[in-house]
Amino acid sequence: MRTWIRSLRPLEDTAVPAPARETVDMREAERFVRQFHAENPRAGDPLARLRRVARDVARSGTYTHTAAELEFGARVAWRNSNRCIGRLYWRSLKVRDRRDVSSAEGVALESVAHLREATGGGRIRPTITVFAPDRPGRPGPRIVNEQLIRYAGYPRADGSVVGDPRYVDFTRAVRALGWRGGAGTRFDVLPLVIQPGRGEPLLCNVPGDAILEVPLAHPAYPWFAGLGLRWHAVPAISNMCLEIGGVCYPCAPFNGWYMGAEIGARNLADHDRYDQLPVIAGRLGLDVRNERSLWRDHALVELNVAVLHSFEAAGVTITDHHTESRRFLTHLAREEAAGRVCPADWSWIVPPLSGAATPVFHRYYDDRALSPAYVHHPRMV
Template structure:
């Protein structure tokens, strides 16, 4: 039974490799004869059970994975993704150091650059490394009671796991930076503090109300997703942190506004003098707009790249037009593409999309999830 399963897995990898190599050569006609490359890939798979992408294949596969991300509205610039090839790295120390390097390069003084860093892949001999942190930059969530959290409630479990790993905790503010949690190949997870110069944060201020500064609100500039697996042609890269730039609503409507996150709408509503006891006054809507205005104003004032949801909606339709002219259909998850505020005022609202998976892709890798659920933290 094990031999049959192994043959089936290799056959699946061969099929996925053939599909990707075909796509790569169709979209890169100067890359040479695909038949020779396919023969080399098949031979390598037969001998080792895996194969190694060329640097050009890796770069194109990572970019196409962004192009295929059905939940991302910002795919217009998919082909500009900067790919940092770090596949030779397997240890936690060197991976953590390269994650810091990723943040410094992606931050670029505030002119955010879409970037991905790809570490060692899974192989038949051993799984690749993992980054437990959902994003490279996260804020701590402290609290002993489910309804009381200082900081970001989304990160309570990660914060508790870090404490179990020996992290002493931060000063206890709502915006304490969490260390990065990395598990190298054949190793246990370890934590690494992020240097201050690797994390650019933007103070959140309102364009007309100076008293907002008293709240001490801020958010980090680079949204670098780090717990998804990059899948290219049957090869899985479980540690491949990647970033674009923020759309304002991700911060203002979700991170700061959601009731299970920072839940700032009541605070903003009261500051605006609104009746927060009656939903029919639309105080939540008015507070939400002001919170999002503050985010956009603050990032612009700091000279940090950020998109607004109206502009990004138009860009997404431009992306669809460009792709369709090239004979490629664009999949999308409507519930993610439509912004969380002013949905019907954005052109993406008035369309339907087919949410069908394509590869290469970013995915929550089942193997990595199983390892996470069974992790030994101490």
């Protein structure tokens, strides 16, 4: 057995999952089945399928999606994600059907396999792994972490933080629960906390060969590499439920690829994250005493240049916010041509860098909740 699996340890005092829904709402099931057949006319008779679904729900309180329904539902959930700017490629989502997996060890193994497959040596592939669903009286497994890869945060006595301040509480919790893997650096990858449907939750380290990281350098400033900054290649969200036709898959980690501004204008730039703008401004010799010098803006651009340059030099998939904004409007036009609503949250679609310089800034969007969808769980740790 792999050495990282030996590090799995039972945890205590963690919250148990919310109870599974008692029975599937047939109205939701019917809406999904009719949508699936409307967009997949070769799938057969929708009325015959609805009769089978109704029979199963009457007998057991739930029903089982076919492989084709699961794949369609996962992809449409991405299509319906109102906060995602990168939906143009929703049809390309690779769906790993692991509905037979409900144990914590099984989820750990398959989550690591997900990372390896999605990473693709740098050619990032949009991927989702779907584990066992909630069933009446039998909740499915969950991953407590927000993402499969995130960095620890260690508070110092002077109030500063080594690592990511966003995860100070989570780091404290997993250390109290037995995690000993952190070396105390700014980029220690946090362990996964996995809650099975039944039994004790487990803690496991993510093996190093499943984590692709990109060290950051700047094409014009040799000193930038000396800052020691880096970031991981695969943004895999892991704490959301995939809801399809009234069925909740509470453990369904999924990823696309990064837009550079997510790293360079948020993760490494935000004051309550890595807060690197003052450091970079200082190295650039900017006047940080006067906001009218726009030192933050200058430093922010150079940080984002470094992110895009470094990922490209490493051969790792990434996109910039100008390109992705145009792609989103292409997606929007295609959805409108297909007669579908394209939900979008303006505050998330507009990039956090040079928003007004992108075409997505200059319009409004229809922000409504559609199904299938990815939805948030109550916070567990």
